Amino acid sequence: xxxxxxxAFKRIAFAEGCSYLLFGITMPLKYAYDIxxxxxxxxxxxxxxxxxxxxxLVLVAIQYKWSLGKxxxxxxxxxxxFGTFYSNTKL
Numbered sequence: 587x588x589x590x591x592x593x594a595f596k597r598i599a600f601a602e603g604c605s606y607l608l609f610g611i612t613m614p615l616k617y618a619y620d621i622x623x624x625x626x627x628x629x630x631x632x633x634x635x636x637x638x639x640x641x642x643l644v645l646v647a648i649q650y651k652w653s654l655g656k657x658x659x660x661x662x663x664x665x666x667x668f669g670t671f672y673s674n675t676k677l
């Protein structure tokens with residue numbers, strides 16, 4: 587069970603990071619070219635993945651008895667571009 591939880595967290599972290607980086611494509615489409623649709627779908631997907639990331643972060647932190655500091659650093663990583671990719675290498 588523990589390895590499955592950690593693997594799921596890693597996959598969610600990777601997907602969340604990808605969705606975050608896709609904003610780099612969809613935001614110029616939205617504001618420079620008035621193409622709204624891609625940003626809507628990427629935004630919705632990113633929001634769901636971010637909530638899953640935080641949920642699984644809490645579950646993993648409890649399961650592995652992480653310190654509050656380590657958990658906080660993994661949360662901050664979700665707010666930075668490439669942060670979740672880097673945090674994946676630290677698991």
